[in-house]
Amino acid sequence: PYDSLAWELRGRGLEILAPEELPVGRVLATGKPAYGVVLSVKRADDGERRFIEVSAAPLLKAEAIEKVAAFFTDVTEEIERGRRLEELRGAQESLLRELHHRVKNNLALVTGVLDLQKGYMLDARDADMLEHCAVRFGAMSLVQDQVYDDGYRAVLDADAYLRSVASIVGSSFGRPDVAVEVAADRILVGAGQAVPLGMLVVELVSNALA
Secondary structure (H helix, E strand, O other): OOOOOEEEEEEEEEEEOHHHHHHHHHHHHHHOOOEEEEEEEEEEOOOOEEEEEEEEEEEEEEOOOEEEEEEEEEOOHHHHHHHHHHHHHHHHHHHHHHHHHHHHHHHHHHHHHHHHHHHOOOOOHHHHHHHHHHHHHHHHHHHHHHHHHHOOOOOEEHHHHHHHHHHHHHHHHHOOOOOOOOOOOOOEEEEEHHHHHHHHHHHHHHHHHH
């Protein structure tokens, strides 16, 4: 069914290949087997495109290549499944970025309202309480940035992540007399764990500095 006269033969990325780049050509040129080469083939009469995985090996006689044995496997379904997964992953990352921007904007809105309301408070203790709340929300926004800015990060280094979050919260309170130190193991945490973990650190450090 893969007669070269009836099919257009190209590379996996639909690039045109020279004869020596094809599996059989590689074997003839190098004398070594070629394994797992994926090619794209398109039938000339109906335009159907399939992907095949080709392995080829030399058959020797008197230390010379007499023939080349080639084996073909149709991997079209696997290739298409991989493409669909990539498209799905791209769509999920777009949704995560949109969700991040919405959360960040909402946190910024709450922080702005608290800062505005603080100016109307007559009691200094009430004003301080609103200021601390605003700092907490601002720190939460920065935690979101740690995970989602520069592209979604599925895994983070817990040690570096917590040091960054603690430093951000510490500087937000304007306490130069207090040094925030973090002792954490160098382990990897998923984004689903990193966000609530960061929020917990924000609350603990905020309570300690407030």
